[in-house]
Amino acid sequence: MTSVQYDAVIVGAGFAGIGAAIQLKRMGYENFVILDREDDLGGTWYVNHYPGLAVDVPTTTYSYFFEPNPNWSRLFSTGTEIKQYADGVADKYDVRRHMRFRTVVQGARWDEEAQAWRVSVADGETLTARYLFTATGFLSQPRLPEIPGIETFDGRVLHTTAWDDSYDPTGERVGIIGTGATAVQLIPELAKKAADLTVYQRTPIWVAPKLDFRISERAKRLFARIPLTQRIVRAITDTIYEMMINVGVVHYRVPLFRRLNISAMDLCKINQFIQVRDKDLRRRLTPDYDIGCKRPTFSNSYFRTFTKPHVHLQSDGIDHVAADGIVNADGTKTVIDTLVLATGFDLWEANFPAIEVIGREGRNLGKWWRENRFQAYQGVSMPYFPNYLSLASPYAFLGLNFFNTMEYQMRLMDRLFGELQRRGATTFEVTEQANADYLDRMTELLGDSLWTLGNCASSRSYYFNPHGEPSLLRPMSTRDAITEASEFPLSDYQIS
The missing domain is CATH 3.50.50.60 (FAD/NAD(P)-binding domain)
Incomplete structure (x- = not known):
């Protein structure tokens, strides 16, 4: 059996990858690497720097739950400030040292004999890891218009x-x-x-x-001295x-x-x-x-x-x-x-998944999704893909705020890996029945939503997959998603 180089490989050094790394460190994992094709961390907030760039969610809300930032200059802060926040969090939680930049990941394949993932990068190197996380975000593959000439x-x-x-x-x-x-x-x-x-x-x-308005220096000092005040503002937004x-x-x-x-x-x-x-x-x-x-x-x-x-x-x-x-x-x-x-991003063709992922018995994730509907248990797991969490998957995105998505995914990691450690186990895989039941429930919940009942035919929205299903979105509140991620039946996974 080939030795495993890393406990985990994380693909993507944006806020999802940083959040996954922080959660791994909380659970005692230090032997992991974060791979990113860019020159620096931050994901979309590093890549994008066009004039006028700003967050379109109040920055009182646009941050990790556990890491409020008392220094936002405005209610809707600039892209530069968001990037600075990413830098600060990566440094504070000591995850920058795990990052390898200018590293293009070509694909990953599950090695049944080694019970590990083989991750191929563009320079010909292959990394071996017990666990694989794809944290490639939803807005990472630019769409170029198909216009003649x-x-x-x-x-x-x-x-x-x-x-x-x-x-x-x-x-x-x-x-x-x-x-x-x-x-x-x-x-x-x-x-x-x-x-x-x-x-x-x-x-x-x-x-x-x-x-939108400028946040006063007095308010910033208050947020820094009494963090509860900022948490109250966040609760309101x-x-x-x-x-x-x-x-x-x-x-x-x-x-x-x-x-x-x-x-x-x-x-x-x-x-x-x-x-x-x-x-x-x-x-x-x-x-x-x-x-x-x-x-x-x-x-x-x-x-x-x-x-x-x-x-x-x-x-x-x-x-x-x-x-x-x-x-x-x-x-x-x-x-x-x-x-x-300003033609946006290609979510479905180029981003689901962003790299080729081959699971057990040679199952190709992208091909399987396209032939069997886009689906992911709790927005992160698929059967036949052991030890793999896809943080940018169908039914993953919560409403308007990516950090709410990341929060429930970190809670799920805590529960799942906590059970692995309790049992002394090394492998997990969602069961086919749990995955099928979850897909049925998401479909039922979406039946009451605007995306199913409303007038959306002409919207050309990236919320909808090529089959017309609004399967990007998790149709529930943040509180419900966090509760599910914290309490899902552990029997939904085969753990060994």
């Missing part, structure tokens, strides 16, 4: 995940494709400098008013967000809750009406799907940007890209100098 464009092309910090749009004619949450932040910034900005919209987005998800989305079948969902759309329309008086422009900027079908966002400047004379909304479609610009569906051409791609 885009490769022949002679100007500059920038994807928001590969932003050139030296780029200055001053005086340029800029075209930007996409109007998702990233574009809502970026478009007002580009409009400040560009001579001409054309926004290519396929699907409008619901945008609510943004209640958490409750508001939980109510938004559970009342307006998860329990959509209840007539009163449907009314509240409509009220949220009315709020977004009021936000739009205040900033845009042109009736036709408002019509084109208004989604025809229910709020919550895809991720909404917040902004006080997005709609107003379209009222500027040098900013144009193109919502009739793109025919192709020419060498000097974009030819619209109606045959007209817009000449541009720089093309910005």
